[in-house]
Amino acid sequence: MAKPIQKNCTHLTASHLIKEVTDCLVDIPDHRPNHCKNGIPFGNFAKSAFAMMQMKMPSMLRFDSQREDPVQAHNLETLFDVVNGRVPSDTRMREVLDQLSPHWFQKPYKKIFSRFQRSGHLQKFEFHIGHLKNHYLLAIDGTQTFFSGKLHCDDCCVKNQGKANEAYYHQLMGGCIVHPDQKVVIPLAPEAIVRQDGCTKNDCEKSALKRFLANVKKDHPYLKLIIVLDGLYADGPTIRLIKSYGWHYIIIAKDGNHGSLIEAVDELDKQGKVARCLKTDPVTGIKYWYRFTNDVPLNKSNPVEHVNVLDFVETDKKGDRHTWSWITDIPLTEKTIEALMKGGRCRWHIENQTFNTLKKQDYHLEHNYGHGEQHLATNLAYLTVLAFLVDQLQQLGSPEFQKALKERTRGVRIHLWELMKGYFQTWLIKTWEGLFDAIISRTVAGIVPYDSS
Ligand SMILES: [Zn+2]
Numbered sequence: 001m002a003k004p005i006q007k008n009c010t011h012l013t014a015s016h017l018i019k020e021v022t023d024c025l026v027d028i029p030d031h032r033p034n035h036c037k038n039g040i041p042f043g044n045f046a047k048s049a050f051a052m053m054q055m056k057m058p059s060m061l062r063f064d065s066q067r068e069d070p071v072q073a074h075n076l077e078t079l080f081d082v083v084n085g086r087v088p089s090d091t092r093m094r095e096v097l098d099q100l101s102p103h104w105f106q107k108p109y110k111k112i113f114s115r116f117q118r119s120g121h122l123q124k125f126e127f128h129i130g131h132l133k134n135h136y137l138l139a140i141d142g143t144q145t146f147f148s149g150k151l152h153c154d155d156c157c158v159k160n161q162g163k164a165n166e167a168y169y170h171q172l173m174g175g176c177i178v179h180p181d182q183k184v185v186i187p188l189a190p191e192a193i194v195r196q197d198g199c200t201k202n203d204c205e206k207s208a209l210k211r212f213l214a215n216v217k218k219d220h221p222y223l224k225l226i227i228v229l230d231g232l233y234a235d236g237p238t239i240r241l242i243k244s245y246g247w248h249y250i251i252i253a254k255d256g257n258h259g260s261l262i263e264a265v266d267e268l269d270k271q272g273k274v275a276r277c278l279k280t281d282p283v284t285g286i287k288y289w290y291r292f293t294n295d296v297p298l299n300k301s302n303p304v305e306h307v308n309v310l311d312f313v314e315t316d317k318k319g320d321r322h323t324w325s326w327i328t329d330i331p332l333t334e335k336t337i338e339a340l341m342k343g344g345r346c347r348w349h350i351e352n353q354t355f356n357t358l359k360k361q362d363y364h365l366e367h368n369y370g371h372g373e374q375h376l377a378t379n380l381a382y383l384t385v386l387a388f389l390v391d392q393l394q395q396l397g398s399p400e401f402q403k404a405l406k407e408r409t410r411g412v413r414i415h416l417w418e419l420m421k422g423y424f425q426t427w428l429i430k431t432w433e434g435l436f437d438a439i440i441s442r443t444v445a446g447i448v449p450y451d452s453s
Helices: 014-025 044-052 060-065 071-079 088-099 103-119 123-124 201-219 236-245 259-270 336-346 348-360 376-397 399-407 415-427 434-439
Strands: 127-128 132-148 157-159 169-178 189-191 225-229 246-251 275-280 287-300 302-315 321-327
Touching: 014 044, 014 071, 014 103, 014 376, 014 434, 044 060, 044 376, 060 088, 071 302, 071 415, 088 376, 103 201, 103 376, 123 132, 123 169, 127 321, 127 336, 132 189, 132 201, 132 246, 132 348, 169 246, 169 321, 169 348, 189 201, 189 376, 201 236, 225 336, 236 246, 236 287, 236 302, 236 336, 246 336, 259 287, 259 302, 287 336, 302 336, 321 336, 336 348, 348 376, 376 399, 376 415, 399 415, 415 434
Parallel strands: 132 225, 225 246
Antiparallel strands: 127 132, 132 169, 157 169, 169 189, 246 321, 275 287, 287 302, 302 321
16 A cells, blocks of 8 residues: 655655546546446546556557556556556547546646645746746647547547548647746646637637636636747737736747837837847857847737837857847846846747657657547547656656656656656556665566576
8 A cells, every 4th residue: 555645745756746636537527327336437547547648658559458467457556546456448448538528637737736836846936037026937839749631539620621631630738837947847737729719720729828828827826927928929919818817928029920010129229219238158158139128019000019029149159149039018127138038938948848758758749549539639638748747746856756867767767767667567566655766776576487398
């Protein structure tokens, strides 16, 4: 049996975090006729699917092939609270999960975030700029998770509708709490971009963003946020929506989309109303050039909406120039521009540390575990990001996870997943602490008996 959970523990360990998840998943109401009284407990469906993601199983079939294996059954019960280790077949698991509303798989995110707040580790993400203290950067973007010319479901977005080359795809709107000095990111509950969201890719992403932001406000009403977005969202309606929630924003501005804004800045520049600043890093010699001004009309069609504009050029040691522009409602002064630039560049954390990791570091976000007809693909994607959240928090605040990562795999997470999977499939494990102890102390299995006959 697992060790009793310490209520006020400040550590973000696997045993605590996974218990938060499984406690949520067991609340999903059983929709089966007569609740299949003698069948597999209903909670086992979602908990088994989550275990598959947490253990980085490459396919549902691979997971299913070990369904009768007593070692896996034992470990699913002790580590993931799968009652009696009874796992449904891959076909039955797909059928049941397909019918469940995705909101059940968003719920654990809020519970885990509450533990994260109580742990005190959220303070590491505090971002201070000018008069704004104790704010948090929330970087948001959409990413594609599935594409097919054949398979589709009720949630699928459609490309080339009605044409011979009609195709289907899924996208996810993801958002993470990020910080310039933190490698770890903290994903909030993602939001699927679905067919009903609009006709164009733009419409779809913006509709999903509205739902995403509404859910963030509902789940975290007191969190003081600065929303960090790509240039696609640099428009009046998105800015007004963000401000209606009492938040601030830093959004990329691009030449192609914001010609009149750039013209307005150039005009102010001629009038001597634009400030400039050049800084050189005394250690690296890298040069940073800033140009900034406040209170500029966002565009000609929307002269009411005024924004502050920061242009930034970095010249690296090779002499190559890298240019960025952002719009923001945060007042720009010589004291705030550096923090603003660092906050704006955190947008890459959603691309690099989040989506790339989810697609290339054994989380298999783009892998088709099964598509279903209603919500299966969406539900499995939410569970995949949930496993990523659990791992990110362990990396931030679990001493045993940190030690295993450092001492056994030199910080390479994908190698740690392989070690964990190996133990999970071959050893009877009673607790998460025991699993990490075995990994850290390099416990090895006995010698395989050799029979020459
Ligand atoms: Zn679909």
